[in-house]
Amino acid sequence: MARWNIKNVALRGVSLCVPDRVVKTEDFEFFTAEDAEVFNNTVGIKSRYLAPDDVCASDLCQAAGEKLLNELGWDKESVDVLLFESVTGDYKTPPTSCLLQDRMGFSQHCFTMDIPMGCCGCMYAMTIGANLLSAGSVKRALLLVGDTAVRMGSLKDKSRVPLFGDCGTALALEYDTAADEIRVDFQSMGKGGTALMTPHGGFRQPVTPESFIYEDFGNGIKRAPVHTLINGMDVFSFAISRPPQTVAAFMEDYGIDKDMDIDYFLIHQANKMIVDRVVKKLKLDATKVPYNLEEYGNLGGASLPSLMVSRLKEQLTTNPQTLLLSSFGLGLTWGTMFLKTKPMIIPDIIRL
Amino acid sequence: MAAIEKYNQAFVEVFGVKESALNDHFSKDNMKEWDSVHQLNIVAFLEEAFDIMLEPEDIMNMTSYEEGKTILARYNIEF
Numbered sequence: 378m379a380r381w382n383i384k385n386v387a388l389r390g391v392s393l394c395v396p397d398r399v400v401k402t403e404d405f406e407f408f409t410a411e412d413a414e415v416f417n418n419t420v421g422i423k424s425r426y427l428a429p430d431d432v433c434a435s436d437l438c439q440a441a442g443e444k445l446l447n448e449l450g451w452d453k454e455s456v457d458v459l460l461f462e463s464v465t466g467d468y469k470t471p472p473t474s475c476l477l478q479d480r481m482g483f484s485q486h487c488f489t490m491d492i493p494m495g496c497c498g499c500m501y502a503m504t505i506g507a508n509l510l511s512a513g514s515v516k517r518a519l520l521l522v523g524d525t526a527v528r529m530g531s532l533k534d535k536s537r538v539p540l541f542g543d544c545g546t547a548l549a550l551e552y553d554t555a556a557d558e559i560r561v562d563f564q565s566m567g568k569g570g571t572a573l574m575t576p577h578g579g580f581r582q583p584v585t586p587e588s589f590i591y592e593d594f595g596n597g598i599k600r601a602p603v604h605t606l607i608n609g610m611d612v613f614s615f616a617i618s619r620p621p622q623t624v625a626a627f628m629e630d631y632g633i634d635k636d637m638d639i640d641y642f643l644i645h646q647a648n649k650m651i652v653d654r655v656v657k658k659l660k661l662d663a664t665k666v667p668y669n670l671e672e673y674g675n676l677g678g679a680s681l682p683s684l685m686v687s688r689l690k691e692q693l694t695t696n697p698q699t700l701l702l703s704s705f706g707l708g709l710t711w712g713t714m715f716l717k718t719k720p721m722i723i724p725d726i727i728r729l
Numbered sequence: 730m731a732a733i734e735k736y737n738q739a740f741v742e743v744f745g746v747k748e749s750a751l752n753d754h755f756s757k758d759n760m761k762e763w764d765s766v767h768q769l770n771i772v773a774f775l776e777e778a779f780d781i782m783l784e785p786e787d788i789m790n791m792t793s794y795e796e797g798k799t800i801l802a803r804y805n806i807e808f
Contacts, residue, residue, distance in 0.1 A: 613765065614772075614786075617769070622782055654773060
C-alpha cells in the first residue's frame with residue numbers, strides 16, 4: 378500500500394504564474410453562443426489563461442519560482458532539490474529540471490528531477506520532495522509544477538480544448554523537525570490508462586507521417602494520433618468513483634472528522650460536474666471547498682497549488698490551516714493528502 | 730418509497746419522461762437524449778437515492794433501464 382506519514386517537512390510558500398491572455402468560452406470559434414452557454418453552465422469553466430506558442434510551462438514555472446524564492450528570502454545556493462512536474466516539458470531530453478537548474482542559477486550541487494504525472498502532479502512532487510527532505514540530509518526543495526496542456530491536443534477537438542488552462546506554480550518545502558506529519562495515499566489503475574492518452578510520439582508508436590492525419594470522430598472532435606485524447610466517459614466514471622471512495626477510507630483510517638478536523642478540502646479542478654459529485658458523495662460542507670475552475674480551467678498538476686494561491690491566500694498566510702487534498706488523473710492515478718500548514722509566503726499572482 | 734419507485738424516479742427526473750415509458754427498450758441505443766451527461770445524472774440520482782457509490786465499470790455500463798437494475802442488484806438493492 379502506497380501510504381506515507383512524512384515527518385519533518387514544512388510547506389513554506391506557494392506561488393502562481395499565469396499567461397497574460399484570457400480566453401473566454403465564447404471566444405472559441407467552434408462553439409455557437411448556445412454551445413458556450415451550455416458549456417459554461419455544465420462544465421463550469423468560463424475562462425482560462427492561455428500561453429502563446431513561444432511560452433513553455435517551464436517559463437511560467439520559472440517566474441513563479443523566482444518570485445517565491447525572492448519573497449522567502451532563500452538564497453539559491455541553499456536549494457538542494459529542484460523538481461519539475463509537467464507533461465509539457467521543453468524537450469523530450471534533456472530533463473527540463475536540469476535546464477531550469479542552469480537558467481535559474483541553482484548550484485551544481487542541486488538534485489534535479491522531472492516528474493511527468495499529469496493532474497496528480499503536485500501531490501507526486503510534494504510526496505517525492507518531502508520524502509527526500511524528511512531524513513534531514515537535504516534541507517530545502519523547490520517544486521515547480523505547471524503545464525501548457527492545450528497544445529498537447531488538437532485545436533479542432535471541441536471535447537478537450539476548452540477544458541484546460543496554462544500556468545506555472547512553485548512550492549517551497551523545508552526540513553523542519555517541528556512540522557506536522559504529511560500523510561499521503563496514492564493509488565494507480567493502469568488498465569484505465571488509455572482514457573487519457575497521446576497515442577503516437579513515444580517509442581511504442583513513433584511519429585510517422587500518418588501521425589498527423591486528422592480523423593473526424595463526430596461531435597466536433599477532429600484529431601490526429603499525435604494529439605492527446607480524452608475518453609470523457611471513462612474519465613468521468615473513474616473520477617466520480619475512485620477518488621471519493623479513497624478519501625472516505627483515508628479519513629476513516631486516520632480518524633479524521635470531515636466536519637471538525639479539516640479547514641479546507643482542495644479537490645482537483647477537473648470540471649464542475651466532477652467536483653460537485655465528489656463534494657456531494659463525501660457530503661462535504663460546500664463552504665470548505667474552494668473552486669477556481671470557472672476562472673482558470675483545469676490546470677492539471679498545478680490545480681491544487683493554484684487553489685491555494687487564488688482562493689486561500691489570506692487564510693494560508695495568516696493562520697495555521699488543516700487541508701485535505703484529492704487529486705486524480707493521468708495513469709489513471711489518484712492521491713489523497715492530509716496537510717497541516719503554518720502561515721506561509723504566497724506572493725501576488727504573476728501575469729507573464 | 731419502494732426501491733422500484735426510487736429507481737423509476739431517477740429516469741423520470743433525468744429524461745423528463747412518464748413512468749409508463751420505462752421498459753426493457755429504454756436504453757442508450759434507443760434514446761438519442763441518452764448522452765454522457767444524462768448517464769452521469771442517472772448515476773448521481775441513483776447513488777443519492779440508494780446511498781451507494783458505484784464502481785467505475787458500473788457507471789460505464791449504466792446504459793439501459795434494464796441493465797441499471799442488474800447493476801444495482803450487485804449493491805444489494807432488490808426490486
